[in-house]
Amino acid sequence: xxxxxxxxxxxxxxxxxxxxxxxxxxxxxxxxxxxxxxxxxxxxxxxxxxxxxxxxxxxxxxxxxxxxxxxxxxxxxxxxxxxxxxxxxxxxxxxxxxxxxxxxxxxxxxxxxxxxxxxxxxxxxxxxxxxxxxxxxxxxxxxxxxxxxxxxxxxxxxxxxxxxxxxxxxxxxxxxxxxxxxxxxxxxxxxxxxxxxxxxxxxxxxxxxxxxxxxxxxxxxxxxxxxxxxxxxxxxxxxxxxxxxxxxxxxxxxxxxxxxxxxxxxxxxxxxxxxxxxxxxxxxxxxxxxxxxxxxxxxxxxxxxxxxxxxxxxxxxxxxxxxxxxxxxxxxxxxxxxxxxxxxxxxxxxxxxxxxxxxxxxxxxxxxxxxxxxxxxxxxxxxxxxxxxxxxxxxxxxxxxxxxxxxxxxxxxxxxxxxxxxxxxxxxxxxxxxxxxxxxxxxxx
Numbered sequence: 001x002x003x004x005x006x007x008x009x010x011x012x013x014x015x016x017x018x019x020x021x022x023x024x025x026x027x028x029x030x031x032x033x034x035x036x037x038x039x040x041x042x043x044x045x046x047x048x049x050x051x052x053x054x055x056x057x058x059x060x061x062x063x064x065x066x067x068x069x070x071x072x073x074x075x076x077x078x079x080x081x082x083x084x085x086x087x088x089x090x091x092x093x094x095x096x097x098x099x100x101x102x103x104x105x106x107x108x109x110x111x112x113x114x115x116x117x118x119x120x121x122x123x124x125x126x127x128x129x130x131x132x133x134x135x136x137x138x139x140x141x142x143x144x145x146x147x148x149x150x151x152x153x154x155x156x157x158x159x160x161x162x163x164x165x166x167x168x169x170x171x172x173x174x175x176x177x178x179x180x181x182x183x184x185x186x187x188x189x190x191x192x193x194x195x196x197x198x199x200x201x202x203x204x205x206x207x208x209x210x211x212x213x214x215x216x217x218x219x220x221x222x223x224x225x226x227x228x229x230x231x232x233x234x235x236x237x238x239x240x241x242x243x244x245x246x247x248x249x250x251x252x253x254x255x256x257x258x259x260x261x262x263x264x265x266x267x268x269x270x271x272x273x274x275x276x277x278x279x280x281x282x283x284x285x286x287x288x289x290x291x292x293x294x295x296x297x298x299x300x301x302x303x304x305x306x307x308x309x310x311x312x313x314x315x316x317x318x319x320x321x322x323x324x325x326x327x328x329x330x331x332x333x334x335x336x337x338x339x340x341x342x343x344x345x346x347x348x349x350x351x352x353x354x355x356x357x358x359x360x361x362x363x364x365x366x367x368x369x370x371x372x373x374x375x376x377x378x379x380x381x382x383x384x385x386x387x388x389x390x391x392x393x394x395x396x397x398x399x400x401x402x403x404x405x406x407x408x409x410x411x412x413x414x415x416x417x418x419x420x421x422x423x424x425x426x427x428x429x430x431x432x433x434x435x436x437x438x439x440x441x442x443x444x445x
Contacts, residue, residue, distance in 0.1 A: 011311060014288050017160050022284030024164035034175050036273050038182055039192055040338045044266050046189050047339060049129025051269025052120045055254040056130075057137050059247040060109050061144040066239030067098050068152035069373045072287075073294045075156025076374065080298025084157075088220040091153030091211065097236075098149035102142030110138035120258045122265065129189050136193035143197075143204035150207040155291050162210055170203035238378030245385040249392060253419055256400040260415070263408040267347035270338045271416060275355050278323050282363045285312045285319070286370025293374030300442040305371070309434070312367045320363025327356035347408040354416040361423045368430040377439040384429045392422040 040047040071094040078087035109116065113135035117127055151163045174195055181191030215222055250272070257268035289312050296304040327334075331352040335345035372381055395418045405411055433439065 013292060014285070014308060014312060014315075017158065017288040017291055018284045020160040020164040021155070021287040022281060024160065024167040025280035025283050025287070035178060035192055035196070036270055037338050038178050039189055040270070041340065042182070042188060044262055044339065044341050044344060045123075045125040046129050047269060048122060048126040048262050048266045049189060050133060050192075051254065051265055051272070052117055052122050052126060052130035052258070053133035053137065054269070055120070055251055056116050056134055057109070059251055060105055061141055062247055063240060063243050064098070064101055064105075064145050065148060065243050066236035067094055067145055068148040068155070069290065070094070070236045070239050070378065071149060071152030072156040072290045073374050073376045075153055076158075076291050076294025077298035077376070079157060080295035085218045085220050087156060088153070088215050088218050091149070091156065092215060092220060092222060094149040094152060095146065095208070095211065098145040099142065102145035105145070106138050106141040109141060110135055113138065120255050122258045123262055126262060126265070133189050133193045136190055137196055140197035140200040143200040146204040147200065147207055150211045153211055155287055156294065157214070158291055158295070160287065163207070166203050166207050170199050173202065174199035238382040239373070241382035242378065242385040245382070245389040249389050249422060252393070252396055253415065256396055257412075257415055259400050260404050260411045261408060263341070263343045263347060264411045264415070266339060266341070266344045267351055267408065267412045268415065270335075270348050271351040271355055271412070274327070274334070274352060278327070278355070278359055279362060279366065281323060282316060282320055282359070282366045283370070285316050285363075286366045288312065289367055289370030290374035293371050294376070297375055297440060297442050302440050302442065305375075305440060309367070309371050312371070313364060316363035316367035317360050318363075320359035320361070324356035324359030327359070328353050331356070343408055347412045350409045351412045351416050354413055354420060358420040358423055361420070361427050365423055365427045365430060368434050372430070372433065372439055375439045376441070377433070380433060380439065384433065385426075388422065388426045388429050391425050395421050
């Protein structure tokens with residue numbers, strides 16, 4: 001059982017894990033921002049269509065984020081207990097689960113792309129673009145889930161550098177493919193979708209290769225074990241519920257944006273992408289929190305968990321405040337990068353001010369979420385997120401009931417103020433849980 005870290009040791013460990021995680025995490029939204037810029041210059045309908053399709057696609061894959069989060073916790077606990085072979089074997093179980101879930105989800109999304117896109121109630125022109133993008137992008141879902149699973153294993157093994165390399169290479173290729181297919185071959189929004197699928201598949205193959213090398217070095221089994229794969233699935237159910245509730249929040253918000261018109265929807269899509277970029281940046285601390293918390297509890301070090309959590313919460317709040325103020329300062333510079341439409345630019349600029357001012361809360365939320373995920377506190381997180389979603393519903397539905405005001409800028413600002421209320425509620429719920437000690441269960445499990 002390990003003792004408390006030396007003075008400053010926990011800070012060095014946080015930085016060692018968080019910096020590569022930060023670079024890897026911001027790589028994805030940076031390239032998503034590039035995709036939005038590429039598609040945005042095709043027209044407002046295409047940009048709004050990307051917003052609808054992205055919301056559906058990210059939800060279809062994102063509900064299985066437990067493949068990364070749950071695996072990180074389990075692998076880190078085994079590592080903390082000194083059993084690397086079991087750590088990697090647990091990761092292999094998660095990989096096989098990802099392959100099965102990915103194949104089924106891809107088939108469902110591809111076959112039902114039209115009805116899924118239609119749920120948002122967007123205009124016919126937007127619906128056509130969204131359906132095209134979603135049907136093609138569905139082919140990349142298996143690779144997306146495999147990437148989640150292997151990334152979770154590597155994080156649990158305290159390796160955040162390999163996912164960074166894969167992200168930079170993969171998403172860099174995605175930008176090149178998008179430019180060639182969208183503008184070079186004139187495939188429009190379909191070209192963007194194909195570029196994403198090809199890049200994701202390449203990333204998945206590369207990461208699986210790395211994991212197989214680690215598994216052979218530790219003599220871990222590679223064949224699927226049905227009982228253990230099912231056990232991995234059952235362990236992930238609470239995090240699945242938590243993620244479904246979170247994704248439902250984002251979907252309902254996008255649904256309300258669609259009811260306000262094409263301009264608010266287009267502005268909301270870009271604002272949500274920017275928010276996701278900032279969330280990924282701040283989530284680097286959450287990734288470090290998952291890995292450090294899991295390993296420390298596996299080694300029985302509750303004091304180390306509290307010490308690291310306090311440091312990461314402070315860093316999260318100050319980091320969120322700094323990023324938010326930068327965004328506020330750039331709120332008139334960013335919009336022209338995504339749309340030539342003056343109405344979209346004005347609405348987006350106002351929304352970005354609200355997004356920026358809410359980032360200190362976001363930093364607090366993401367760190368505590370990471371700590372509790374690393375502790376394996378999935379059941380409580382599931383209940384807490386459902387409560388938060390239910391509390392948010394009356395707020396966002398009031399925005400829809402009010403309907404378009406005649407000012408797209410006002411409508412988007414009100415919608416993002418409502419979403420900020422959601423983050424405040426979530427922070428209060430997580431803060432209440434973190435103050436207690438029930439979640440700090442020690443040992444491998």
